[in-house]
Amino acid sequence: MRRKLAAGNWKMNGTSQSLDDLQTLSKSHPNPSVDLLICPPATLIAPAVQTLGNSAIHIGGQDCHHQTDGAHTGDISAAMLRDAGATAVILGHSERRASHHETSESVRDKARTAQRAGLMTVICLGESLGQRQATNTLDIIGAQLSLSVPDSSTGENLVVAYEPIWAIGSGMTPTPDQIGEVHDFMRSRLERRFGPGVGRSVRLLYGGSVKAANAQEIFDISNVDGALVGGASLTADDFTPIINALENA
Numbered sequence: 471m472r473r474k475l476a477a478g479n480w481k482m483n484g485t486s487q488s489l490d491d492l493q494t495l496s497k498s499h500p501n502p503s504v505d506l507l508i509c510p511p512a513t514l515i516a517p518a519v520q521t522l523g524n525s526a527i528h529i530g531g532q533d534c535h536h537q538t539d540g541a542h543t544g545d546i547s548a549a550m551l552r553d554a555g556a557t558a559v560i561l562g563h564s565e566r567r568a569s570h571h572e573t574s575e576s577v578r579d580k581a582r583t584a585q586r587a588g589l590m591t592v593i594c595l596g597e598s599l600g601q602r603q604a605t606n607t608l609d610i611i612g613a614q615l616s617l618s619v620p621d622s623s624t625g626e627n628l629v630v631a632y633e634p635i636w637a638i639g640s641g642m643t644p645t646p647d648q649i650g651e652v653h654d655f656m657r658s659r660l661e662r663r664f665g666p667g668v669g670r671s672v673r674l675l676y677g678g679s680v681k682a683a684n685a686q687e688i689f690d691i692s693n694v695d696g697a698l699v700g701g702a703s704l705t706a707d708d709f710t711p712i713i714n715a716l717e718n719a
């Protein structure tokens with residue numbers, strides 16, 4: 471049985487004041503029946519881990535380098551994330567694929583390094599609006615999935631997040647049928663590649679304008695094991711109803 475996961479991606483938002491919201495979230499969910507992960511900006515990883523103490527909330531990074539160390543100004547390694555107390559890392563988010571020219575191959579290399587360092591990798595995939603309108607969605611997702619996910623993946627170290635680019639921060643979401651089609655497709659591809667054991671144990675998240683009002687409907691879709699939430703994860707007030715919806719799904 472896959473344990474559900476509510477993950478928050480703070481993107482380039484948050485200062486030390488945001489730790490108050492994290493503490494509120496932690497206090498209101500002392501024993502969550504789902505996994506909780508918050509990925510703040512790198513500057514807040516260590517303070518967040520310190521603030522949370524023994525809380526059930528996990529902290530993750532938003533990117534890491536594919537090499538273990540070296541002359542890479544401005545970059546952060548998987549080992550550094552671990553050292554700061556992170557247990558997971560988001561990789562291949564469409565915003566990084568677009569503005570940092572990340573390819574599925576570079577995402578796979580980062581994921582391999584992160585998994586070796588003991589991090590759970592949340593690998594993001596998603597089609598553009600033009601690709602969906604051209605009915606290329608499953609081809610795009612299939613290619614991104616096969617190229618971005620390393621062979622070293624297991625049900626413990628891999629989570630895949632389906633995030634249609636046009637749904638991110640836009641208030642638009644795919645229909646439940648559209649989400650279900652992609653998630654069922656990803657599940658069957660993972661089972662075919664890794665076998666039914668691993669293929670069925672990888673968690674599949676939906677991301678893109680998830681909020682309190684649509685969370686329940688999304689979590690009722692088959693093969694949706696949780697969400698990767700951007701804007702609505704920034705405050706405890708907005709994220710709490712999404713967690714509650716997942717706990718009730």
Ligand SMILES: O=C[C@H](O)COP(=O)(O)O
Pocket residue numbers: 479563633637638639640677678679680698699700701702
């Ligand atoms: O990583 C999170 C996604 O990009 C979704 O962001 P959003 O919930 O603000 O649409």
